[in-house]
Amino acid sequence: MPELPEVEVWRRALHGWMVGRRIVGVRVLAPTSVRARLGTRPVTPSAELLERVQGMEGGEVLATARHGKRLGVQVGEGWWLLHLGMSGRFERLSRDEPAPTHARVGWGLDDGQVVWFCDARRFGALVPLDSAAALREGLGPDALEPLDGESLAARFRGRRAVKVALMDQSCLAGLGNIHAAEALWRARVAPARRVSELSVAEWAWLAEAIPRQLRAAIDQMSEVDGFVYVTDGGEHVFAVYGREGLPCPRCGTPVARTVLGGRSTFWCPRCQPAEGG
DNA sequence: CAACTTGTTTACTT
DNA sequence: AAAGTAAACAAGTT
Numbered sequence: 001m002p003e004l005p006e007v008e009v010w011r012r013a014l015h016g017w018m019v020g021r022r023i024v025g026v027r028v029l030a031p032t033s034v035r036a037r038l039g040t041r042p043v044t045p046s047a048e049l050l051e052r053v054q055g056m057e058g059g060e061v062l063a064t065a066r067h068g069k070r071l072g073v074q075v076g077e078g079w080w081l082l083h084l085g086m087s088g089r090f091e092r093l094s095r096d097e098p099a100p101t102h103a104r105v106g107w108g109l110d111d112g113q114v115v116w117f118c119d120a121r122r123f124g125a126l127v128p129l130d131s132a133a134a135l136r137e138g139l140g141p142d143a144l145e146p147l148d149g150e151s152l153a154a155r156f157r158g159r160r161a162v163k164v165a166l167m168d169q170s171c172l173a174g175l176g177n178i179h180a181a182e183a184l185w186r187a188r189v190a191p192a193r194r195v196s197e198l199s200v201a202e203w204a205w206l207a208e209a210i211p212r213q214l215r216a217a218i219d220q221m222s223e224v225d226g227f228v229y230v231t232d233g234g235e236h237v238f239a240v241y242g243r244e245g246l247p248c249p250r251c252g253t254p255v256a257r258t259v260l261g262g263r264s265t266f267w268c269p270r271c272q273p274a275e276g277g
Numbered sequence: 278c279a280a281c282t283t284g285t286t287t288a289c290t291t
Numbered sequence: 292a293a294a295g296t297a298a299a300c301a302a303g304t305t
Contacts, residue, residue: 001282039285042301069283086282087303102303121302123283158294169284176283262297264281281305290296 002084004069004143004174005217010090011066014073017092017115018061018107023075025108026056033104033117035125038070038083042122052128056080056107065135067142068173072135079132085123091116136173143174144214149204156195163191164261166210174214177263178241183213185240185248190272191265192258240266 002010028034032042034053059076066072071082082088091100095112103116105126117126129135140155141147155171156162165171166180175183184191186209189202198206220237239249244257248268256269 003283039283041285083284085284085301120304121282123301123303160295164295167283177281279305282303283301285300287299288297291294 001086001176001178002069002088003176003179003217004066004214005179005221007066007069007071007084007174008144008218009221010084011064011071013092014071014090014115015064017090017113018073018109019064020061022060022110023056023058023107024110026054027099027106027108027114028053028104029099029106030104030119030122033119033122033125035127038081038125038127049128053105053126061109065132067136068139068169069176070135070139070173072129072132074132079129079135081125081127081129081135082117083125083127085119085121085125087121088117088119088124091118139169139173140171141173143172143210146211147207149200149207152207152210153198153200153203159194159196161192161260162189162195162198162206163265165195166206167261167263172210175210177265178238179210179213179217181241181266182217182239183210185268185272186213188271190269190274191260191267192274240268242266 028050031044031050034045034049036045036049056075061073061075063074064072073080073082092113092115095108095114099106100116100118102118102120104119105117107115109115156165163180163184166175181191183206187205189206240255243255243266245254248255248271251268251270253268253270255266258265
């Protein structure tokens with residue numbers, strides 16, 4: 001389930017594989033993975049759109065970018081958005097090897113390698129962008145970018161639970177279910193607290209905890225053979241996520257699980273008091 | 278078989 | 292009316 005850290009690790013991999021190379025061939029194995037816009041249902045794309053994809057042929061890969069969970073690749077003058085959805089990943093294989101399972105789009109490069117976009121569940125997509133700036137359209141600031149507590153608080157209004165709000169990509173881009181829970185644990189803020197009732201101090205703790213959590217996650221990950229792995233050794237990868245009933249690493253209290261916004265939410269009832277503090 | 282995952286749209290409720 | 296919640300949808304793994 002790629003959140004910002006996984007997408008950043010993929011961006012670095014793609015950067016090393018593709019930037020400075022010329023695309024010599026594009027293979028679209030799954031046309032429905034090509035979309036005119038993000039968030040649309042999979043439909044067979046228009047001939048114009050498919051031609052635009054084929055038009056990457058002959059272009060040089062000039063840059064990569066990321067904002068939140070969105071990945072950007074510049075080919076010639078054009079920018080492309082890759083969204084990994086839930087199962088998107090990449091694989092780099094030699095030209096004579098067959099396409100891997102669930103390969104959707106492949107870019108043949110002038111070094112004899114092919115970079116495959118694989119996406120078992122097909123929630124991901126390849127989308128053309130009108131500009132580099134369009135990568136950020138509709139999104140809040142990137143969650144890795146440091147903000148002070150006041151600027152962070154200013155992004156959030158209303159009565160929503162803070163965890164639900166933190167996962168709202170239009171307020172802050174990059175946090176999903178896992179890292180929202182982990183950042184709240186680091187900041188000692190209970191996930192069900194209403195954003196309107198958080199203190200200035202709590203916003204400041206969150207502003208510090210969010211980039212720290214994401215940096216730590218990026219540092220623990222690496223890309224190997226088409227998968228992003230946690231390389232920490234498996235221990236203490238997550239403090240609370242998926243650890244219902246297991247001891248909180250900070251105080252030993254059993255981790256609780258509740259449901260917020262329809263998602264499983266893990267937290268420490270002692271470190272993250274529901275009453276606030 | 279059901280739960281779980283993202284992001285968007287649609288349909289309710291407060 | 293606006294804001295928030297929930298379900299549906301895409302599709303596959305566990």
